[in-house]
Amino acid sequence: xxxxxxxxxxxxxxxxxxxxxxxxxxxxxxxxxxxxxxxxxxxxxxxxxxxxxxxxxxxxxxxxxxxxxxxxxxxxxxxxxxxxxxxxxxxxxxxxxxxxxxxxxxxxxxxxxxxxxxxxxxxxxxxxxxxxxxxxxxxxxxxxxxxxxxxxxxxxxxxxxxxxxxxxxxxxxxxxxxxxxxxxxxxxxxxxxxxxxxxxxxxxxxxxxxxxxxxxxxxxxxxxxxxxxxxxxxxxxxxxxxxxxxxxxxxxxxxxxxxxxxxxxxxxxxxxxxxxxxxxxxxxxxxxxxxxxxxxxxxxxxxxxxxx
Amino acid sequence: xxxxxxxxxxxxxxxxxxxxxxxxxxxxxxxxxxxxxxxxxxxxxxxxxxxxxxxxxxxxxxxxxxxxxxxxxxxxxxxxxxxxxxxxxxxxxxxxxxxxxxxxxxxxxxxxxxxxxxxxxxxxxxxxxxxxxxxxxxxxxxxxxxxxxxxxxxxxxxxxxxxxxxxxxxxxxxxxxxxxxxxxxxxxxxxxxxxxxxxxxxxxxxxxxxxxxxxxxxxxxxxxxxxxxxxxxxxxxxxxxxxxxxxxxxxxxxxxxxxxxxxxxxxxxxxxxxxxxx
Ligand SMILES: Cc1cc2nc3c(=O)[nH]c(=O)nc-3n(C[C@H](O)[C@H](O)[C@H](O)COP(=O)(O)OP(=O)(O)OC[C@H]3O[C@@H](n4cnc5c(N)ncnc54)[C@H](O)[C@@H]3O)c2cc1C
Ligand SMILES: Cc1cc2nc3c(=O)[nH]c(=O)nc-3n(C[C@H](O)[C@H](O)[C@H](O)COP(=O)(O)O)c2cc1C
Ligand code: FES
Numbered sequence: 001x002x003x004x005x006x007x008x009x010x011x012x013x014x015x016x017x018x019x020x021x022x023x024x025x026x027x028x029x030x031x032x033x034x035x036x037x038x039x040x041x042x043x044x045x046x047x048x049x050x051x052x053x054x055x056x057x058x059x060x061x062x063x064x065x066x067x068x069x070x071x072x073x074x075x076x077x078x079x080x081x082x083x084x085x086x087x088x089x090x091x092x093x094x095x096x097x098x099x100x101x102x103x104x105x106x107x108x109x110x111x112x113x114x115x116x117x118x119x120x121x122x123x124x125x126x127x128x129x130x131x132x133x134x135x136x137x138x139x140x141x142x143x144x145x146x147x148x149x150x151x152x153x154x155x156x157x158x159x160x161x162x163x164x165x166x167x168x169x170x171x172x173x174x175x176x177x178x179x180x181x182x183x184x185x186x187x188x189x190x191x192x193x194x195x196x197x198x199x200x201x202x203x204x205x206x207x208x209x210x211x212x213x214x215x216x217x218x219x220x221x222x223x224x225x226x227x228x229x230x231x232x233x234x235x236x237x238x239x240x241x242x243x244x245x246x247x248x249x250x251x252x253x254x255x256x257x258x259x260x261x262x263x264x265x266x267x268x269x270x271x272x273x274x275x276x277x278x279x280x281x282x283x284x285x286x287x288x289x290x291x292x293x294x295x296x297x298x299x300x301x302x303x304x305x306x307x308x
Numbered sequence: 309x310x311x312x313x314x315x316x317x318x319x320x321x322x323x324x325x326x327x328x329x330x331x332x333x334x335x336x337x338x339x340x341x342x343x344x345x346x347x348x349x350x351x352x353x354x355x356x357x358x359x360x361x362x363x364x365x366x367x368x369x370x371x372x373x374x375x376x377x378x379x380x381x382x383x384x385x386x387x388x389x390x391x392x393x394x395x396x397x398x399x400x401x402x403x404x405x406x407x408x409x410x411x412x413x414x415x416x417x418x419x420x421x422x423x424x425x426x427x428x429x430x431x432x433x434x435x436x437x438x439x440x441x442x443x444x445x446x447x448x449x450x451x452x453x454x455x456x457x458x459x460x461x462x463x464x465x466x467x468x469x470x471x472x473x474x475x476x477x478x479x480x481x482x483x484x485x486x487x488x489x490x491x492x493x494x495x496x497x498x499x500x501x502x503x504x505x506x507x508x509x510x511x512x513x514x515x516x517x518x519x520x521x522x523x524x525x526x527x528x529x530x531x532x533x534x535x536x537x538x539x540x541x542x543x544x545x546x547x548x549x550x551x552x553x554x555x556x557x558x559x560x561x562x563x564x565x566x567x568x569x570x571x572x573x574x575x576x577x578x579x580x581x582x583x584x585x586x
Contacts, residue, residue, distance in 0.1 A: 022538075023537055023538070023539065024537070024538070024539035024542070025539060026538070026539040026540055026542060026573070026577045027539070027542055027544065027547070027573070027577065028545075029542055029543070029544045029545050029546060029547035030539040030542035030547045030549075031547070032545070032547050033542065033546065033547025033548065034547075036547075045539070045577070051576050051578060052576055053574070053575040053576045054532075054575060054576065056353075056354045056355075057347070057349070057354050057355035057356065057531075057532060058314065058347075058349055058355045058392075059532045059533070059538070060532060060533035060535075060537060060538055061312060061313040061314075061394075062312035062313060062535065062537075063312070063313060067537075069533075071532065071538060074540075074575060074576045074577060075576060075577055076576045076577050076578035076579075077576075077578075080578060091545075201313070203314065203316065203351065203392065205316040205390055206316065206351035206352070206390060206392075208351050208352055210313070210314060210349070210392070212354070212355075268537075269537070271536065271537055272312075272533075272535060272536065272537045275536075276536065276549075276552075
């Protein structure tokens, strides 16, 4: 028997595929729809302190090998989200990862605190959204000090609970390995990486950036090698679990991340490239590969690219 | 295959349909089915969803009601100005069987997608009844086109300036109640299609359920990506995306969408109840 389950910081996932934050996760219903399509866990779209409409359209564009987006962290605000998270917990059978963001370090604690009553299993700190940079100043994850402070503060809020804290990082930090160490030392239980990468597209006829926010983040197949490198680098320096993502479309892509050291894998843009049932497809492709190559468990493959 | 980042198209022609509705025509041919929609980017303003309309001799057009910032900006544009096109997106209406009899119930710009469906249906010798409602005579769209292709018109206006005085829902209801008793050929509908304000669609759905007439409805929800990624347009409790599994939904599936006629989500994802819903 092939065992596709993974243990993510003590939480069991029936398969390693996780819905990435910001894709589909607007409501309990949309998360449920993704669960029905085979995801091993689902992440809610990042929750912030207050209601945000996000940027005007165009917010998401797709090209052959990449997507660019500047949705702008739209969400109805934590007070409303508390009810959405509760409804999601009631309706979902797979684990829910609760992604949060904030405009200030202190507000991360405020958002986390308000979510305590929903008993989240995992809180993911989105320190690396490229789409709100002008507004919030520098991205938190580009500053080791800020990153440490946010983790420490949220850890304080969740003290005495068994909530796991994951930190979402961007590969744009120059010393990524060092940042990973900072995150681990600050007490985070895991790392999610990568987020999207800064980009821009200009329409040469109207002579205007296409995204209403001008700047956006790239995701999808084009960023996969960056994601693989990031996970590989982190795996060398930290021992906390890593959710690897960036450009996963197939079971082979997922296995590449697992061999680089990922405990589980996130899928976002792949929903566009392969449809909402990508979670089922990737899981069965992982199984096919394992059968063919004689692996019995995901565990056996984790990080083996480091052995050679 | 759809185009998923804006393709810049010059506006070829603009027709003023009514005081607040204009049709924009483009020289660009692509495959799309009635009921599908596209995203139109007005550079520097916004990008919004509109039903795709095609007719004999015209590649592709959209019919737009000026109701807010983006649609008013579009109304200001001139022939030759460029907009960005993405699409086609979403599910489509079932093309009716040859020689069957169908009813189209349209309110406001809802006639856009249904006009295209009417033309496809007439090519198959389908008997098409159109229940078209508007505030006044001046607001009734597509009349010439619909007459030319041989659609049977059932018009209504709120002020009685043309056709029945009152709502097209009432006209439709009367028609169905009367004709369900008789077996006059082509007077019973094999299928009903409705696009318009959600309260109108809801009432048409109730009538169709009561008389066991199969029907399809187009459900508008706030759209961002338009291609099934962002989750903005998902409906409760099933989570279906109105840009992929919708906007066209049949009467049986509609029973599972409990939010229909009650509420929708805004751009932030917040639930907003309709004024008429308790
Ligand atoms: C599948 C679909 C097909 C449509 N077809 C047509 C059509 O053929 N002709 C036509 O005139 N209109 C159509 N619409 C409605 C049209 O998209 C809105 O009227 C337009 O977005 C309003 O933009 P605005 O900036 O002018 O107004 P705003 O002031 O921004 O909004 C007015 C109202 O329009 C709705 N709306 C605004 N933005 C969006 C959005 N991004 N997605 C969905 N709804 C929105 C909201 O309910 C809002 O309250 C369609 C909508 C959908 C979802
Ligand atoms: C439309 C869109 C919205 C996103 N929104 C968020 C978000 O709210 N929070 C977050 O942490 N990441 C967000 N991301 C980043 C993804 O979670 C993921 O890290 C990235 O897209 C790389 O994975 P992929 O190539 O599989 O898409 C978003 C990505 C996309 C494409
Ligand atoms: S508009 Fe993004 S999923 Fe439908």
